[in-house]
Amino acid sequence: MKVQKNLSIIFLFIIFHASTFAQKITIKLNEPGGLPHFGANVNLQKINSKKQLNAVSDLEGKAFFLLNEKGNYKLKITSVGYKSIEKEIQISGETESIEFTIEEDAKSLQSVVVTAKKPLMTQEEDKTIVDPEPIANTSTNSYEILEKIPGIFLDQDGNIYLNTTTPAKVYINGREQKLGPSDIAAILKSLPPGAIDKIELIATPSASMDASSSGGVVNVILKKGVKLGRTGTVSAGFNQGTFGNQFIGINLNRSQDKRSSYLQFNLNKRNSFDDTQFERLISTDDKPKKLNSSSYSVFPAYGFFTGLGANFDISKKLELGYDGRLNINKSESKIDNISKVVLMSNESVLSGNTNALQNDNFTYNINQGINGKYKFDSLGSMLKADISMDYFETNGGQNYSTNFTSPSIFLVSGHGDLLNKRMLFTSMLDFKYYFPHKITLEAGVKNTLLNFDGDTQFSIIKDGTIQTDNFRTNQFLYKENINAAYLQASKSFGKFLLKMGGRLENTRMNGHQLVPADTTFKIDRTDFFPYIYFSRKLFTIATYELRGYLIARRTITRPVYEQLNPFARFVDQYNYEAGNPGLKPQFSNNYEANISFENRPIFAIGRNYINDIFTSVVYQDKTNPLLSYRTYDNLGKNRETYFRAMGALPPGAKYFFVLGTQYNYNDYSGLLDNKPISFSRGSWSLFTYHQLKINKLTNISMHGFARFKGQMQFYELSNFGALNFYIDRQFFNRKLSVSANISDVFLTNRYDFSLNQGNISGNGRRLSDTRRFGVNLRYSFGQKKKSSDGMDFLDMGSGEQK
Template identity: 55%
Template sequence: MKKATLLFCLLLCCSFFSLAQTLPISIQLTESNQSPIIGATIRIVNCADTTKILNSTTDTSGIARFNLVANQQYSMTATSVGYKTLTKGINATGRQSVLKFVMETDNQLLGDVVVTARKPLMQQEDDKTIVDPEPIANTSTSAYEIMEKIPGLFVDQDGNIYLSNSSPATIYINGREQKMSTADIAAILKSLPPNSIEKVEIMRTPSAKYDASGSGGVVNVILKKGVKIGFTGSANAGMNQGRYGNQFIGISLNNSSGKLTSFLNLNYSHRNTFEQIQTTRRFSADKELFQNAYTTFPGNQAYVGFGLGYEVNKKWELNYDARLSYNQNNSSSNNESIIRQLNSLEVLTNNINTTNSKGNNYAINQGINARYKLDTLGSEWTTDISYNYFNNQTDQIFNTAYVLPTVSAMGGTGDIGNNRNFVAAQTDVKYKLPHKITLETGLKATYQLFKSNTAYFTKIGEQQNIDISRTNQFNYNESIYAAYVQLSKTIGGFILKAGTRLENTNMNGHQLIPSDTSFKVKRTDLFPYIYLSQKLGKIAGYEMRAYLVHRKSITRPVYEYLNPSPRFIDQYLYEAGNPSLRPQFTNNFEANISIEDRPIFAIGRNYTQDIFTNVIYQNPDNPSIAYRTYDNLGRNKETYFRLLGAVPPIYRYFFVAGAQFNYNDYNGLYENAPLSFQRGSWTFFTFHQFKLDKLTNISLNGFFRLKGQQQFYELSNFGNLNLNINRQFLNKKLMITLSMNDVFYTNKNHFTINQGSISAFGFRQGDTRRVGLNVRYNFGFRKREERNNPFNFENLERSSN
């Protein structure tokens, strides 16, 4: 805490280097009927020094905010699709903090006019980073691939998304938390078409408005909704080929009719991939177990997204959105297991396990959102109610053939079924008070009901019996009630936001088969939050700001982590929960700096108590058998810093590059013995873009990780480099993209774990190197604003046919 206070004092001292006194100015754009114009681009140029340029976009109230030097003349230009360009001269005198302008509608259809906007790929907005996915979507086949390509995000081979620390981020869609497993969320993201995403919000330290459970941060995927630009749409199709092939096709439609807007997204894909894991585990002084598992995952996915928006009047707005995704997933696994004597290399046992799974699952998501504008300053009241249903059914056939010693084969079948109901209701009020004070407060209630019924049967010869060790049935329900309040105030170039969140947690698990292991958890916790922002000065005419954030969060064990019933993987490995698992708490402190709302540097530390993680223990009665479980291991102190920079555009070429370093220091107990584990890892990421001509672009993006870490597994160096080239045809309505993912096939790694009695190493790889083709056609009669210039290329062209 002393270090954080010292760092904050240093940031305040830097503020004295500001070159001139600035005044906060809000510019509000409206139609003639006083309706706000959302998403308009405002460009302000200092008349005395035209190299000093400020850019911003209007929010949902039609307001964009700037800090202008007092008593200097500026030229303001406002542009928006469907409106005539507005140019005005303004002067920051301090007498008027809000300047209101009315934009005239442009009824003339200019279907072939192209305006290149200055919109960054990433920009800082208070305590969150906003990512424009448009340039990445052009070279991706799903929303999941977009997550993999965003600079600074790391997606592991299991589908977890990491931001700044070793805990995975919480995934939201349209501001709603997805209470699902990692595999289920990954399936939904893979079914979402890439051009259905409007923006991605990255919150490494989310405010008190968000659930306290996001200790790894929050990634909020905002889907596109109907926009007021007439009837538009796009159709796309493509494929990519690795060892196995993927194919997809989809269509997206948007329509506006007066106060009613609507959208429809349809997408179908056929996917196939593989994963290979080789593991060697020494379980005694002279014996080791070697396993080589190869699994393929063919499947079909279908997605439908539909939504309606209705503007009741100038104050009320209603929105409804629904999504349905269906996944048919099959898998076929072949796992060879060998136990051998170390001194003589003699093979003691050799058997082959085969498992074939056929499953299908579907998810239904529905939500209603209402917004009421309390005034023209941005005060509003929003209410959101959503219902999610997820159903999964899987049939398995497994068999074990014994090569050495020769005994009769064993096999069996499994029937796995579970369903999940999740209801959330939330209401929030944001009110602009006098003296530049903003009050935010709200209530939220969530309820989740999860039911699972799994039946396994073993077969030896012609005899079939119930497998008691694998068969289980349980019900789980969870309810969380929350209330929060936070205040923010702007004082010159200084912004303070502070708040707290109160959460009441109720968890109730009831296992019916094979035994009653019921449990209940009831607790109430308080989670403070504070956010500070200060203008430091200017560099080459661009504003530099510093931020300091503190947040407390909780990670709750889900029922799967608590259920003590064993779940066998094979005869040498099984999984079991830990009913005594306690929640973990994390205190995060982060300081970061941005230039012109572009994040460039951050440093932070996480203090985690009662950290629980996935661990492996050996069975004391039979060391050849290991089991995976979760345990509280003590505490962890994680330090990280992140650096992001870009080279200014050199006519046709631009690139952005960054790096992040994480250092973990664990101290606690492992197998009732002292644990001390320290490890640091580097992640480098980059994005390049080169414009061959007016219609052709080449992009390159990738990451490389040095000395990676996943739980207590130490990973070798690995990375991923993707190359894409796209060209536009037919007056820029048709785009064809060629891509190659994981060009050098480096997204694979060796792993090692040496903790307690576990000593193991291995290798993991998948079907990551792929060559693909994507074709997209845009249609509709409208004025178009292309956003293919994410890194602030200057306007090189303005064409009209």
Template identity: 50%
Template structure:
């Protein structure tokens, strides 16, 4: 792989500009039972000059890191929910780089004390960006809206999430990949209550510990599992209205009694939206197909989550998590189609097409995990077992009425049944060794079985007969087994992490009807990973840190891309899978810089071979008929850079803005002919928060896409601006939020597609402009509140009610 001169220069500067003055100190916080204190806020200030302060937040192992100068004394202050403040004087002496402290439980009524601490929206933890969703959860109605509002992430109109690539990101929940279709994942996120999310991890280049799939990166959603003391909960209800309305109600109950924690979440969501598409497609030298479609998608969803965890001993931690989803989904599409002779401006054919879909879906996920703490330094062994099941049963009715020339209506109906079973087991072993050496290794195997049964009939007048073209029976089995090892070590100010993952892939697809066809794939691949991090310099008391990451990954075609079942869209368009689709491989290298663990700049490049993407082909026998499928097209080279900045908050107002540029170049073959395509696009995003008074907050977020791209579709400029106002009542237990999403109705776009024999243009818009109200009531023992101000560098504050 060839690296650009920019990458080479950055790499040389990264390694050579070393400093041996400062050292890294790791502080571990636990409670009386040796359980890590997660999310504690730590402040260090120099004893000789208290104006020089550093802040950190304890991670899931209760660990926080600071870069200090040997020989100097520092004052440490740590605070956390339900614990008395910890104050210690510390220094780096005798080569000791790890200190452990026990925080004492505060048994007083927590209503008496309110601790206010700075907490940024986004922080950088090694090779991942951690997002605290609390600042935007109060102004969101579901998890998908939270993701849409995170600066630097982009969600398209189909619910796919993109990070720094044109490849879709992989969605994880609690560290486990969701083996579901893109539509099912989008539905799950749209019905996941925002208050159930503890944090979101964004991994643009995941380490060897993660599956090698997903060259588009990983978005890992960590759900809440309870609170520290007693019984608490919340009740949420709200609505928003565009052309159609959405209504939802949810409740969460958490209980912690000593070494046992449980939670229960229930959510009901009733949604409706529309999608409007207008397309012009010439299919011959003198023929133009004009299509206008309007689709509504009413649905009702019930979501339930239950979890139970307990610590039978100080070293063991065992968790059970269940998630149930029931979805009653419908879609009603009306299409108006016209075929004209271009040279004469003559209308040749006109018809209307209706499509009615009704689907009932049920999903179930059971997760069981156990963690064993080997020592007090953070060494641990974890084991995880997951089983998932989903079943979709749907019916489809379609008909076409011919207006010109007038003739009898035709149509058809069908039933679609999908069933999926997935099972995975994973073990991870992590050793914290002397001299700042951490070694991780693990094994994983994942099994999946998917079956699809469709039966269609065509109707012409009173004549109803089997439709052999659309009737299919398809089976798909997948087994991916993996082993990995990686190690990280801190040398002076440099953190080095390197690893390799070995994956064996076995995929079998078998179509039993209408013909006996099958495909088989067996391969074993190595996926290396290298990560470097070091402090570059310090400016105005803020640490400037550089990162360099390399990763090789694979993107495997999922069953919906492979299933050859032709799905009816209208009489001029259908979509089908490609059983011969091959996996694509991506090599990614990225350099980025953060200030105080807050990402500000990144530049990277993706090299992808055997790239597959969504394509549109024209039917050879019937030029007016086109079909969407997936195909391997060749190679792609993508270059990107990302820049984020903020005005540090000096009081009530906080501001952050960012931009990202992507340039894609494709070289390959399309319909057997050479393909060359390149396009550059910009994304601009921003977030504002204004504290009107002690109980009211006004927030604004938005994005703008310039010369956007979606596969080979070239998009016009589009974006959205969202405004939210919330106020707290009843001793801050009740929060009322007024929201306005896509205020100027600009989240719609025009598109063009010019590849091979296909040339099309048009526009697409959805029901994105919405105005709503959400009411949240929190009950139980009151907890400490935190300022979740973006890029907040203020000092720790305490106040007594």
């Protein structure tokens, strides 16, 4: 006991002595353009001493040292493709951070190829940065990349969820798309997997981003011209389930002294199915009935994507850029539905019919953007301007037929033509300046103009007569103008960082339905959205920092034109979908606390208070109880509590393991169909990722998720999940990458659901074409460089250098 006591005293003395004299020094590295330089080797040696310390700059360009002595040190910085820096620096008691600009070395860049280890996820203040490269090799499109990111959940309608059960907004290159989830999913499915540079997951956006982000923001940053000389990749792949997906694409980059450019092409063919069964109770008299429906849908589609752009360094301070994208999609949906009305007492069939529905759509999306950046200094102070135009058009047709088989036999059929045009113009100006005394000021303005024109003409054939279908024929005009301005400032106080700001947004919406009835609605309102962010260093383990964050903000969710358009979209003889022009925006107050370990997110807990919540609901028709329709409505209030935890064990070189969990509890109260509702439900999610490095060229990986007691609006879901396995191998001096994968191995990504709200009571099941086997090929050519890095908390790279 005495020996143990003495050892404890000595141990505590050593820790106390180290903490008394130790000082953390930060070496900050910037590239000539002002961007942080990642992966440089930094060596620090005290003058007249043989002891050396080594570190590697992180994604923020920072290398950290814990020094026990003051005095003069010899600093040496090296990075492949860049000129080395050797300086003598003096460390005093007040020294905290030293900054350098590292310059490219054209001669060494010509003959060096380095394969990097990159962290999958890193934390930068209020956003998580995801590097898609480790999972791009096993994906056929960008949508599949999002599906494989640990902790992100995508439902079968195309919605993307982060921490909460409110869908996140999707941005591409920092620009909100203002499209419905199905349209955004179609765009992402047409993007090649190698087109994404990084993905920003922003669960709690600051005042610098749009206030309409209650569920957070997923910002997909596409690759642009990078300064790597002349490089390119050719990729192709397929996966096969009941149906299959195939793609082929090419990506070219070229850079010269002061300009860089890129060109991308991608062709894809995809197909899948959806199988849904639903049983709904019908109470029209003293004889309870039920409606049984079975729907099988097939979704073949073809897509073409091309992107091009260029960046110009006008001077050391001024940069200009252009990027353009063209998406073309030809899609079909073939839906066969069987419906029966059954008397519950004896299961006798009162009526029955079969429905056949076919949609043929041709859509194209053109995006053009010009951006500029002026840098005031090497610290990152800058003025950014961005102007973009986005045009989206859908030209399609629909054929449907309903064949009644009992109690009498007759046929009803019809045809429709639809033309939707959407024009979005966005301009924004952002200012950021780093003042002395660790003060940062941010300000900006933004203007968004949206015009939507929807024209749908339907005809119905009944008893051999063709006539206009007034129920489905619709013409709808919609205009939206949002003007915004924000101001926020931050200041560091030792271990603390405080950021406060606010955003003012003026919203103008004008909807005009011309057919079938002349109705209008207008919204003109101005709202203020405060934001506060507080960060504190909690403690340091060795040289790794544990940091805590507190965030409070107010947001708005505005209904989009699809949710406002009263046009009735035919599903089958007993179901249709329609918008609600009377929808009001919903407001959310969000409070969150989270913790990161060495800039890696590991824990978050928060609560949302939502007023005037609007969500998808199903109503029974007042005049015909057999008919139900899906729409959107304001219901009342929702209080959502959530927490998330994520960790990695063990951080070794051969084997990598990530495990995370998330819990959401929703408590609704309000009115549904003019009846009081009280609905609460908690759900768990688990997600994991494993990687085993067989050798320098071969990796085996697995990722999966599970959801328990899931929820989708007011639908209660059963337990479901999926496990996916991958193997990839590199050939020809790492220029060729070949991967094989199988998704949803045990066919568990299917679920049962129930709906018991208002006058709707029913249950069913849903499954899709999720179990697939695939092979991907990617060949890289040209000269390129990447930086090597040490072991990382969420590292998924190869870790090899040549």
